[in-house]
Amino acid sequence: MSSTSRRVRTSAAVVPADGRRQNLSLVLQTLRRLGPTSRAQLAREVGVTKVTMSDLVAELIGKGRVLDVGPDVQAGPGKRATLVDLDRARLLTLAVDLSVPARLRAAVLDITGEVLVREERPAAVDAAQGRGVDPAVVVELVRATIARSPYPVLGIGIGTPGLVDRHGTVRTAPNLGWTDVPLRDLVADATGVPVLVTNDSDAATQAELSASPGSEDMVLVHVGRGVGCGIVTGGHRVAGAHHAAGEIGHVTVGTDGGEDCPCGKQGCLETWLSIPRLRAALDGPDGRDVVEIGGERLGVALAPIVAALDLSEVVLAGPEELMAPVLPVLERTLSERLLANPDFPISVRLAASPQDIVLRGAAALVLWDQLGVV
Template identity: 85%
Template sequence: MSQSPRRVRTSSAVLPTDGRRQNLSLVLQTLRRLGPTSRAQLAREVGVTKVTMSDLVAELIEGGRVLDVGPAEHGGAGRRATLVDLDRGRLLTLALDLSVPARLKAAVLDITGAVVVLEEREADVDATQGRGLDPAVVIELVRSTIARSPAPVLGIGIGTPGLVDRHGTVRAAPNLGWTDVPLRELVAEATGLPVLVCNDSDAATQAELSTSPGSEDMVLVHVGRGVGCGIVTGGRRVAGAHHAAGEIGHVTVGTDGGEQCPCGKRGCLETWLSVPRLRAALDAADPEEGRAVVEAGGERLGVALAPLVAALDLSEVVLAGPEELLAPVVPVLERTLSARLLEDPEHPLSVRLAGSPQDIVLRGAAALVLWDRLGVV
């Protein structure tokens, strides 16, 4: 998997001889931010000469990344400037979300993160009964979605539950019934395309970073069939020594036992807090019983997160998942963290829902492909 992207400032251009690829990336990022722009304005924004910018734009046009879109509508005396823009119809990525094993999602997204094609596939998966996800189902979904894409895709990004190493092998994903599945290799061989595989919570975290530029130090908790989190310090995601930072779903919270988990242990965090569990609480005939489930889940999550927040001095805790299920968890989590952390009135901890939870894993996986292929975040 590629290195976690930092936020790149559009004023941080370097000499072409030292960082031409970075300057090309800065041009793409600027066009993504501003839309159709003249070469002269791009030169000012990126901080290079007009001659250098003309050379950079020519290379991007030749590579199918950028195209001329015609003269500006308004201008001063003389000839109107010709505008260039991203070739949005050709800068497509394919993303997969495996966070809900029984309902897999794949999408083709454009460079803005908009979904162009969406496919879903039901799968008969129940790891507790020995029915794991067949990787062939994932490959078939990839092929089917690619066939519907209006143009070739730059690459494939996959967000999956479990531990994923730097080679894109899923070392352990109890909810999928997977151990040492070489997912990147399997999909790359089947498609001939560049493939990135990451934990689904890391993908969700990258998507949140893209839509919340002020979030420099946070932990994002992605709640689906299981629970995982992505950690951000200094605006950059933390990977960890074995690319497993944030895998908290199978941490035992408390010493009072708990339900059996697909991983074989009892009382793992995701046995207390998950979308199926919260959905059952919402639909419970007895409101008190439903509230007790929410209270228990929020408190156990707070127990797991408090040491992390304190050790890394994080400023935000973000919950990503179905809003109607997670909204009641927020005050419980906030209360639990407040009781377990040293209060800093000058810098209070923010506990909130994700800004754009819709398709958050798909958008994050696509964003990682854009960074890897184009240097665009």
């Protein structure tokens, strides 16, 4: 997972040090889940002895990841515990959200996902003139934000629309007017900090996964200018054969035609459902119909996915005032098209906190990469 891992995944011998690294991550994860905790308690949670845990904690304190926060106030029989906790003030990440080109956003977040510093830059895209967003604007935005961070950041996470390969290069992002922009290297060279670039829907999915760790099998649909989704099975995000999982915007939906799509086909999901379409319609007289049809088509597209992957949750992310009316339609369509199992109802809901969802997801990805913290 770490960008510094030595070997490929499929065929990798395991040395004791690899186990150690995982155990250190487990300590951090557990601290994140429990807050200030004693070494003895951590040992029980993680499943190692007190001795080993003392050693693990000592290493983490040495690395500046964990702090001794003094004796426990709680009393009981036995010696009072000395609590340790993540060094929350210093475990900062820089997250960038490029999903709205008109408002490129960056923020410094702490380990709980709270935003400490915000920056924004407007960027005009004029596709007609072939002018895309200047990547230099992103680099400047990152620089300005990092300068205002109270402490150095662990890493930089960037959520961008479009397709991103595993080297952090944005292969194609029509909304930004980008083709083969080596964003990771650009930002890493400018800052000297580890950089992670992902699709914005993927980042949003990670945000939801971090916020509700119970969602081990879900799909998050991210409605914006287009429609994308992120899929989690068994607690892991699906990447896809070409790092292009989640690109459902241009799948034909239904067997009864549909509008022409710029992609050249007919009846693509994006012709049925998108923010511009919803927003325009809600002002007009056909609002109800557009919402009805959009939600229904989304359900038609999602039903085979939910069934094939046996997902337990469907999450809608996007502007709340537009997504809320779509939700009941989606829910109804799914229940109509799927074999109902009364023991395992499918939860259909809005994203827990849609604002800053891409920022929080990008930050979570950095934490995962750098600390192994979910």
